[in-house]
Amino acid sequence: MTLSPRSRRFALLGAAGFAAVALAVSPSLVAVADENTPVLRVEYESGTVDSGVAGLGVNECCGYSIDTTTLSRNGIGAVKHEVRYGDSAADGPRAESHTETIEATHFDSGDSVYYGFSVYIPSTWVFDETSEDIVFQWHNYKDSCDFKDRGPSAFLSVHTNGQWRLRYNSDSAACSTETSVVKQAQDLGAVKPGQWNDFVFKFDWSEGADGRIQVWHQTSKALGWVKVADRQGANTYNDVPTTIGYLKWGIYKPAWRTAPSNVSTRAVFHDNIAVGSTFTAVNPEGGPRGS
Structure with a gap:
């Protein structure tokens, strides 16, 4: 991915050094040996x-909030997130996984990044x-002077009209x-339950006119x-260099903060989440180990 001066601080180890650290820590977090390696x-x-x-990381309240499943896009595994009315995790009705502490996935204005994932609606x-119902977020910390409920840079939801909806926020003010x-x-098109949806997003992150969002979609x-x-x-905020963005996926039902709705339980499935250049x-169709 193309790194801004703010985010370039995470690349100072160099490819060899990062590889030694990453591979010792996790088989799924790897150095960028070439541009086609996430x-x-x-x-x-x-x-x-x-x-x-x-x-x-995870945000969960209960034993049923997050679990693995064999209902996978490809391979043998995926993840299920479930939230029920009355649940609360990380100060909200949600069950989500996140990359808050994984520096390689952090984004900031000036970065150009591809993201891929598969999501299944039952x-x-x-x-x-x-x-x-929000199923994927490009979330942000806030500067100390920002108002409390500023919202993430972007999120993907199952909207009330039955469409996939991408919402994105920006602000050039400090x-x-x-x-x-x-x-x-x-x-982004009609939601069709009962099948896997593959998405690839490319964000050229910027609080100015040079920002760009491109989205590709297919179903299984x-x-x-x-x-x-x-x-x-x-498509993002004018934040100080230490204010980062990170990823969240799962299910978040913001309306349940204040009142019930015409459903009481939500569950979604995710697989093949990837970040790269x-x-x-990041193509989720490729699946585990190129299968």
């Missing part, structure tokens, strides 16, 4: 919720006409306020990548 791939082939990746899914954040959204029942979005413009590096 810096992170989470495949859940180990049968554990951390997928054998050192530092992979065939029993009932669309909630009152509130969306200190974000409730009125300075620009919120945008784009639908209709292979063939389709470019479903190409948006130019700001090319489409090939």
Whole structure:
């Protein structure tokens, strides 16, 4: 991936040094030997919720919140996240995995990064006409002067209209306020429960006009990548160099913070989460060990 001056601090070990550290820690977090090698791939082939990746974190409240499953995109494993009305983890109704402490996955303005993952919506899914369900987030810390509920740089949700919806936020101001954040959204196509959805996102992260988001999508029942979005413009925040962004996947139901909705349980499945510098590096279709 292309690193900004802020994020380049994580690459100072060099490829050889990083490889020695990463491979000693985790088989799924590897140095970038070439552009088609991801810096992170989470495949859940180990049968554990951390997928054998050192530092992979979870937000869970209960024994059912996060578990591995054999309902996989390919290979033998995937992860299931489940949240029920009344659950609370990390101050909200969520069950999520995250890369908060995995430096290789952190992003900042100026970075150009590809992200890939597969997500499965069960065939029993009932669309909630009152509130969306967030299944992937490009989350951020905040500067000390930013207002409390600034929101992540971007997230993917199952929207109330039955569409995949990408929402993204930006602010060129050094200190974000409730009125300075620009919120945008784009639908990416109809959600089709009962099949795996493969996504590849490329973010050119920027709080300015040079930012860009490109999105490709296919399903396991209709292979063939389709470019479903190409948006130019700001897509993140003007933060200080020590304020990082990281990834979260699972299920988050923000409306349940204040009231119930027409569903009481949500469960989704994820597989093949990857971060890298090319489409090939993060392609979730390739699956575990190129299968």
